[in-house]
Amino acid sequence: IGEIRRYLRDNTPIRVSRSLRDIAYKALQVRDKLVSENSKEPTVGEIAKELDLPSEEVVMALDAIQEPVSLFEPIYH
Amino acid sequence: MEYNNMMELKFLSKSQNESFARTVVAAFAAQLDPTIEEIADIKTAVSEAVTNCIIHAYENKIGIITIRAFILDNKITIEVIDEGKGIEDVEKAMQPLFTTRLEEERAGMGFTVMQTFMDELEVESTPGKGTLVRMTKYIGRNR
Amino acid sequence: MEYNNMMELKFLSKSQNESFARTVVAAFAAQLDPTIEEIADIKTAVSEAVTNCIIHAYENKIGIITIRAFILDNKITIEVIDEGKGIEDVEKAMQPLFTTRLEEERAGMGFTVMQTFMDELEVESTPGKGTLVRMTKYIGRNR
Ligand SMILES: Nc1ncnc2c1ncn2[C@@H]1O[C@H](COP(=O)(O)OP(=O)(O)O)[C@@H](O)[C@H]1O
Ligand SMILES: Nc1ncnc2c1ncn2[C@@H]1O[C@H](COP(=O)(O)OP(=O)(O)O)[C@@H](O)[C@H]1O
Ligand SMILES: [Mg+2]
Ligand SMILES: [Mg+2]
Numbered sequence: 001i002g003e004i005r006r007y008l009r010d011n012t013p014i015r016v017s018r019s020l021r022d023i024a025y026k027a028l029q030v031r032d033k034l035v036s037e038n039s040k041e042p043t044v045g046e047i048a049k050e051l052d053l054p055s056e057e058v059v060m061a062l063d064a065i066q067e068p069v070s071l072f073e074p075i076y077h
Numbered sequence: 078m079e080y081n082n083m084m085e086l087k088f089l090s091k092s093q094n095e096s097f098a099r100t101v102v103a104a105f106a107a108q109l110d111p112t113i114e115e116i117a118d119i120k121t122a123v124s125e126a127v128t129n130c131i132i133h134a135y136e137n138k139i140g141i142i143t144i145r146a147f148i149l150d151n152k153i154t155i156e157v158i159d160e161g162k163g164i165e166d167v168e169k170a171m172q173p174l175f176t177t178r179l180e181e182e183r184a185g186m187g188f189t190v191m192q193t194f195m196d197e198l199e200v201e202s203t204p205g206k207g208t209l210v211r212m213t214k215y216i217g218r219n220r
Numbered sequence: 221m222e223y224n225n226m227m228e229l230k231f232l233s234k235s236q237n238e239s240f241a242r243t244v245v246a247a248f249a250a251q252l253d254p255t256i257e258e259i260a261d262i263k264t265a266v267s268e269a270v271t272n273c274i275i276h277a278y279e280n281k282i283g284i285i286t287i288r289a290f291i292l293d294n295k296i297t298i299e300v301i302d303e304g305k306g307i308e309d310v311e312k313a314m315q316p317l318f319t320t321r322l323e324e325e326r327a328g329m330g331f332t333v334m335q336t337f338m339d340e341l342e343v344e345s346t347p348g349k350g351t352l353v354r355m356t357k358y359i360g361r362n363r
Contacts, residue, residue, distance in 0.1 A: 016250055016259045031113060045110040055107040056243035059116055063100045066120065082234065088227040093251060097227070100247045104240055
């Protein structure tokens with residue numbers, strides 16, 4: 001295990017911040033896809049299922065691309 | 078309070094912890110299977126409440142902020158609690174555009190934002206002792 | 221304990237909260253700008269410690285689990301605490317393959333996993349009172 005981990009560390013020093021953004025953008029893509037398929041807003045659980053991730057992780061990832069909160073304008077509109 | 082599930086988080090009133098606190102509440106709310114929209118509403122409201130603790134309650138000194146969240150059926154209740162300076166006149170503080178910090182941008186809309194994005198809002202405060210903001214949201218209500 | 225930042229989380233020992241707890245610790249550790257690998261290590265270790273509280277300490281009754289996390293420079297220390305049944309012989313419990321629950325799969329490797337994925341591991345326990353697991357990781361150490 002140690003070898004594998006060291007190998008991964010040396011070669012892919014990918015930061016969590018970057019991977020969270022990747023997950024978030026994928027989540028938004030899946031959301032758009034589900035909206036056009038079902039013509040209704042999907043839940044986080046439905047998106048998480050498509051991505052094969054726990055809902056909590058999807059929620060955490062979405063926070064990574066959260067733009068500054070703008071008044072009275074829900075964030076992903 | 079009656080609940081199916083609950084959690085309590087304590088953290089320091091540092092501004093870097095605001096987004097952490099927001100994520101924690103959102104991750105807990107995830108078990109109600111909300112939409113991205115509903116999660117964004119909760120995060121926005123929690124951000125405002127936590128920012129108020131950092132800026133007003135502790136005035137940028139370091140204090141402890143407590144968040145409790147309770148889930149009952151499709152309802153989430155979130156309490157944001159500080160032991161800071163408290164609010165003299167809660168009713169007045171909650172009015173749109175009321176602020177004691179005129180210098181800042183977009184001032185005086187924090188409580189209005191919480192009211193807009195959540196279904197219920199209650200504020201209890203004792204000057205010199207601290208403030209409790211209790212917000213409730215029903216998930217799936219508008220679907 | 222000396223720290224630059226800290227948080228405390230309390231939650232019920234329900235298995236649905238395990239992934240919540242793991243996410244909270246990961247979100248807190250995120251401020252150290254870890255790699256995906258480092259975060260995965262931390263999540264794996266926290267999962268094992270929390271699962272032990274749920275299964276062994278409270279034996280599937282509902283109790284409270286406390287997680288404290290402290291950040292000092294590039295070091296994160298995570299404590300997972302229960303007030304459950306405790307461990308008679310900690311040294312023996314920590315040995316690879318030792319388990320008091322033979323029926324389960326992959327049994328007896330929880331503490332070994334924590335030891336492997338974290339840099340330091342300490343366990344304090346009092347039978348009848350509860351257990352504290354303290355794990356430390358240095359972020360960026362192996363880069
Ligand atoms: N946790 C708190 N502790 C002390 N005072 C508070 C707290 N939250 C809000 N206040 C008071 O209520 C006022 C209104 O708050 P808010 O609507 O968020 O607007 P703003 O934060 O922009 O001033 C603040 O200016 C402050 O005087
Ligand atoms: N929090 C705890 N409370 C009580 N007993 C524990 C706790 N954590 C671990 N143990 C004891 O230590 C043993 C070894 O734990 P672990 O290495 O995680 O393996 P496993 O959980 O598969 O049995 C457990 O079988 C249990 O007897
Ligand atoms: Mg405000
Ligand atoms: Mg175990």
